Amino acid sequence: MQYHLNGFRTGDPSVQPEGYVQDAVDVLIVGCGPAGLTLAAQLAAFPEISTRIIERKSGPLEVGQADGIACRSIEMFQAFGFAEKVLKEAYWVNEVAFWRPRPDGNGLHRAERIQDVEDDLSEMPHVILSQARIHDFYLEVMRNSPHRLAPQYNRELIDLNTADGDAYPVAATLKCLDKNDKTETIRARYVVGCDGARSGVRRALGHELKGEAARQLWGVMDVLAVTDFPDIRLKCAIQSAQHGSILIIPREGGYLVRMYIELDALQGDERAADREVTSDMLIAKARAILAPYTLDVKEVAWWSAYEIGQRVCDVFDDVPDDLRDHKTPRIFIAGDACHTHSPKAGQGMNVSMADTFNLGWKLAAVLRGQSSPALLHSYSLERQAKAKELIEFDRDMARLFSAKPKNADEAAQFQSYFKKHGRYTAGVETRYDPSVIVGKDAHQALATGQKIGMRFHSAPVVRLGDGKQMQLGHVLRADGRWRLLAFGGAGDTGQTGSAIARLCDHLATDPSSPILRHTPQAADVDAVIDLRAVFQRPHRDMRLDELPDALLPHKGRFGLIDYEKVFCADPREGADIFDLRGIDRQRGAVLLLRPDQFVADVRPLSDVSGIAAFFDGFMLQH
Amino acid sequence: MQYHLNGFRTGDPSVQPEGYVQDAVDVLIVGCGPAGLTLAAQLAAFPEISTRIIERKSGPLEVGQADGIACRSIEMFQAFGFAEKVLKEAYWVNEVAFWRPRPDGNGLHRAERIQDVEDDLSEMPHVILSQARIHDFYLEVMRNSPHRLAPQYNRELIDLNTADGDAYPVAATLKCLDKNDKTETIRARYVVGCDGARSGVRRALGHELKGEAARQLWGVMDVLAVTDFPDIRLKCAIQSAQHGSILIIPREGGYLVRMYIELDALQGDERAADREVTSDMLIAKARAILAPYTLDVKEVAWWSAYEIGQRVCDVFDDVPDDLRDHKTPRIFIAGDACHTHSPKAGQGMNVSMADTFNLGWKLAAVLRGQSSPALLHSYSLERQAKAKELIEFDRDMARLFSAKPKNADEAAQFQSYFKKHGRYTAGVETRYDPSVIVGKDAHQALATGQKIGMRFHSAPVVRLGDGKQMQLGHVLRADGRWRLLAFGGAGDTGQTGSAIARLCDHLATDPSSPILRHTPQAADVDAVIDLRAVFQRPHRDMRLDELPDALLPHKGRFGLIDYEKVFCADPREGADIFDLRGIDRQRGAVLLLRPDQFVADVRPLSDVSGIAAFFDGFMLQH
Numbered sequence A, B: 001m002q003y004h005l006n007g008f009r010t011g012d013p014s015v016q017p018e019g020y021v022q023d024a025v026d027v028l029i030v031g032c033g034p035a036g037l038t039l040a041a042q043l044a045a046f047p048e049i050s051t052r053i054i055e056r057k058s059g060p061l062e063v064g065q066a067d068g069i070a071c072r073s074i075e076m077f078q079a080f081g082f083a084e085k086v087l088k089e090a091y092w093v094n095e096v097a098f099w100r101p102r103p104d105g106n107g108l109h110r111a112e113r114i115q116d117v118e119d120d121l122s123e124m125p126h127v128i129l130s131q132a133r134i135h136d137f138y139l140e141v142m143r144n145s146p147h148r149l150a151p152q153y154n155r156e157l158i159d160l161n162t163a164d165g166d167a168y169p170v171a172a173t174l175k176c177l178d179k180n181d182k183t184e185t186i187r188a189r190y191v192v193g194c195d196g197a198r199s200g201v202r203r204a205l206g207h208e209l210k211g212e213a214a215r216q217l218w219g220v221m222d223v224l225a226v227t228d229f230p231d232i233r234l235k236c237a238i239q240s241a242q243h244g245s246i247l248i249i250p251r252e253g254g255y256l257v258r259m260y261i262e263l264d265a266l267q268g269d270e271r272a273a274d275r276e277v278t279s280d281m282l283i284a285k286a287r288a289i290l291a292p293y294t295l296d297v298k299e300v301a302w303w304s305a306y307e308i309g310q311r312v313c314d315v316f317d318d319v320p321d322d323l324r325d326h327k328t329p330r331i332f333i334a335g336d337a338c339h340t341h342s343p344k345a346g347q348g349m350n351v352s353m354a355d356t357f358n359l360g361w362k363l364a365a366v367l368r369g370q371s372s373p374a375l376l377h378s379y380s381l382e383r384q385a386k387a388k389e390l391i392e393f394d395r396d397m398a399r400l401f402s403a404k405p406k407n408a409d410e411a412a413q414f415q416s417y418f419k420k421h422g423r424y425t426a427g428v429e430t431r432y433d434p435s436v437i438v439g440k441d442a443h444q445a446l447a448t449g450q451k452i453g454m455r456f457h458s459a460p461v462v463r464l465g466d467g468k469q470m471q472l473g474h475v476l477r478a479d480g481r482w483r484l485l486a487f488g489g490a491g492d493t494g495q496t497g498s499a500i501a502r503l504c505d506h507l508a509t510d511p512s513s514p515i516l517r518h519t520p521q522a523a524d525v526d527a528v529i530d531l532r533a534v535f536q537r538p539h540r541d542m543r544l545d546e547l548p549d550a551l552l553p554h555k556g557r558f559g560l561i562d563y564e565k566v567f568c569a570d571p572r573e574g575a576d577i578f579d580l581r582g583i584d585r586q587r588g589a590v591l592l593l594r595p596d597q598f599v600a601d602v603r604p605l606s607d608v609s610g611i612a613a614f615f616d617g618f619m620l621q622h
């Protein structure tokens, strides 16, 4: 954690100095769910961007909704600076148990018990924590930002209009629910609809969620209960012989348990309310499934009859496909507003946050003058493809989960599918197609374990300056910066003439250097592209005073030296980062990382022109 | 982290439900340094104890003073629930470099570079963080406690009187500095003077700090600077040929550095102020020592000329040695009020916190009716011995550090001393003598790595209920509870008839069971003595439904089951907790742990009468 660069400051370093708030609104965010809050937290990091986030409800979420947090989401929380809070409070999903009817038909038995997340899939675990607490953490990030950003509650979006040519072309009409429904208009450069499954922004765009007509009705309840079911503190999928199936998700705090209970399919316009589900019905059903084990529910903390379809929109912005070459987007939709899933795979909250983590840095890059607005097309392209893939996966998963297993074979089928898709539900399988911000695999062989188009896969390293053992991925903060990670080849210690030294010198001094071309004069040298290096040599055998200047940059108003740019492989655990991530030990490699931690490209250390050309593809010159 | 036992509650689980505050004050704490705040945070955990903490200054500390945080202190912070915040913000001391004059007399060279904390000394690192931030974290714990405890600032203790026989026998007179120095009187059952090196409480008791007349004057400054000294982000001890020595302590945030610069010895009544030290003098001296390396100081965040003697009081309470058998203590002193050290070993803050962590649970036990007031004698006995030992260590250390090394041999002597005492400065070598709360080593052989009288040494385990890999030591919260850790012998899985099962049944049902004897009727079964078990069998081979009831206790208003009492050895890293801590694999063992995490005794699993007798030695029957 670095601070004090521009002068020593007392107090909590996560509270940043207060910034200024402009009158005009660059971005209006509609809705304070996980999608809206991720975007607000991201944009709040930039003092020069003004953001407003509105919410129809009268205050923050307190209870209920989603609770599954994938490894990938925690990697992202790390970038926002609150992963350790989630890890502390949450239930950790270490294992999953599968219960099935006993072969003799008498009750249930545990058919299998497996590790939930495979080893080295992520440095982060899969955890369970109330969506409300995730909201709290985002709200805290926003509150601590230079903007002291806070949502405006009691504001309902009721209309949306675009006036081309205007600097603030989108006009949003809001109903002020705490002021006798008085209306108010906000003008914005961009509007992002994070307004959930019944999105008004989606409606204003004329988009539709497409998918199956039948929607599954699920009962979900968070309970405090006494039971003799032995795996009540493990995630369990339980399929009974007669009464359907249940998913048990132990919750944070050691006592609370969530149960997902499958109810019926809804048809056409039928709504969950029509079924008149009650919590007593859910409890009765849960007891029937769990029998002969007992279930004595002492308190129902929250329950819901939650209807769900596997649906997705064709486009996530306001640009019709045939106008992509002529028009750049002004209005976006994200999260449940453009795709919905069954709760089974625990993806709703995670994918919604990933949507706006993808969008946030792009909006920031355009608004800060780093990129042209054409960059914004990539949001719908990248995330719509991801959502479609997820819907398909989710549909299969839900179908398998609902099908009463006729025999051991069928039941086993579900388990094997579940295992196979562990990587998928962990959120680390997302892969974006080649584009201006994703390279074409030409040099993938230099870093086989860091797939172009996928998220950077962290591994342990030692920081040279202070000898700290740490995860390399944890330097990738949600700060809108691109990163160049240069991995040294054999014998490279940064000494004059080495490949790393030559790359650094080029980046620091050559007029064609992307760092020089794209960084504003007054900004720190790493403000737009953050150069870091990883060497193979053990850190005690390295010499700091041998390093190229670019790896010990002077920054801030005092010109202080940043000592946190250089890392060494950590041999202590056997395999080091070069082994773990398949980085070419002979030749080294440069990884180009996007601000959302995705690997944009892999290049040879000597390929300075290729690197420059990549950035020229979407960044503006300063 | 366990919560929701007595009902589901939304919001931040570290904020506890608000309690009631009594009119009478059980404990008055004088001074808001690390000693006072540790005690306040500890006492605030108990709704039935009323505490007031006063401070002469007008608000919390913002800058300066101590910054070294020993491993042991972080283990304690873990018990208070804020270790992860310290770990996140702090500088981690991974290595120490020793610089000496070059043999040819030209400038400096790095003579050695060593690991700062030896492997497996603690699961926690040695870190550096401003004392002000540690205060902040304690204040947050207090604010979140049932009492919402906050210090009263602008209150100076000016007088202290004791009236024997009164329920609140100590009367403290305070000057209200924000009310024209109006005075106010507080009556208290107990008063603890945590009022620093010039303690008024100590004066009121007529105690004296005894030690050498000469006190060392140190210059200390926290600076933002540019230098070409390569190890500026490592902890360094630098001895120059001509200009004395300097200790470099990198600070949190990546840029700030603390420098301790040795100045002269003060004589008699001479005060630091008499030397008219300025920050410019300190900078000039630092540059001379570091030459030929450059040092360009951009900002001095804090500096001080800090005088120090190695001194200690004979007694830390108000009971004269010859009255120990007739009178129990009412007034205590802790921290700098009863012992002072040079900053070299970085012990001041750590030992001060350890003092009141030792005292806190004892005061709570007496005030909650669990123990007789005689228990309170052990505070002065245990901590005074520790302080004396520390003073001696510190004096040697300071002398060695100050001596200009005449040759490489002498310089090397310092280094070897430094290394040898790594364990000592980490705070894990403290060992209390046998007493009513420390056993006599009779069965130490059953757990050779958990020394009776020393702090419990954590190791990794797997929690049975949810398969979580974790540190066993992290269940030892600062909640005033004793703990019985039962380690299973060969073949013990808790099955009926096994040694663990027999112990559990005895503890749960036998009239002589210490749990039954010392736990109030209305309280949870683990409210006073918390029983847990650790088995050797891998957790997947264990059966939860085979465990004795005492390891799955029903608790709280709903009678919910606590699933976090049972752990298994974790074979994944090679050596498991039985290997690491020398626990007898054949016979198992029971560890009796004090509320301050110290090992009170080691007993055979079958020694139910010995265990009962131990608790009878100081606990009252209910």
Ligand SMILES: Cc1cc2nc3c(=O)[nH]c(=O)nc-3n(C[C@H](O)[C@H](O)[C@H](O)COP(=O)(O)OP(=O)(O)OC[C@H]3O[C@@H](n4cnc5c(N)ncnc54)[C@H](O)[C@@H]3O)c2cc1C
Residues within 6 Å of the ligand: A030, A031, A032, A033, A034, A035, A036, A054, A055, A056, A057, A064, A065, A066, A067, A068, A131, A155, A156, A157, A158, A194, A195, A196, A197, A198, A199, A200, A220, A304, A306, A334, A335, A336, A337, A342, A343, A346, A347, A348, A349, A352
């Ligand atoms: C009742 C409910 C129960 C759920 N239960 C589960 C579950 O058990 N398991 C699971 O995995 N997932 C569950 N989900 C889904 C999960 O919560 C979502 O996938 C996730 O919250 C999506 O995040 P989002 O930010 O896209 O949308 P949301 O979290 O739905 O947030 C949208 C926000 O926009 C606000 N809004 C809507 N319209 C307007 C408007 N016109 N003006 C202003 N504000 C507006 C809404 O009030 C809401 O706060 C549930 C969702 C709901 C609504």
Ligand SMILES: Cc1cc2nc3c(=O)[nH]c(=O)nc-3n(C[C@H](O)[C@H](O)[C@H](O)COP(=O)(O)OP(=O)(O)OC[C@H]3O[C@@H](n4cnc5c(N)ncnc54)[C@H](O)[C@@H]3O)c2cc1C
Residues within 6 Å of the ligand: B030, B031, B032, B033, B034, B035, B036, B054, B055, B056, B057, B064, B065, B066, B067, B068, B131, B155, B156, B157, B158, B194, B195, B196, B197, B198, B199, B200, B220, B304, B306, B334, B335, B336, B337, B342, B343, B344, B346, B347, B348, B349, B352
């Ligand atoms: C100026 C200064 C610089 C220091 N620098 C270093 C350093 O560089 N490195 C290092 O390791 N250690 C340093 N220390 C020592 C370290 O801070 C102490 O060892 C540690 O703070 C001891 O904690 P404590 O709680 O016992 O006492 P303190 O932290 O001294 O706290 C005592 C508190 O009691 C208050 N108080 C005193 N008298 C009264 C009264 N009559 N009524 C009400 N309140 C009262 C004081 O204002 C103070 O807040 C420094 C201490 C001081 C004072």
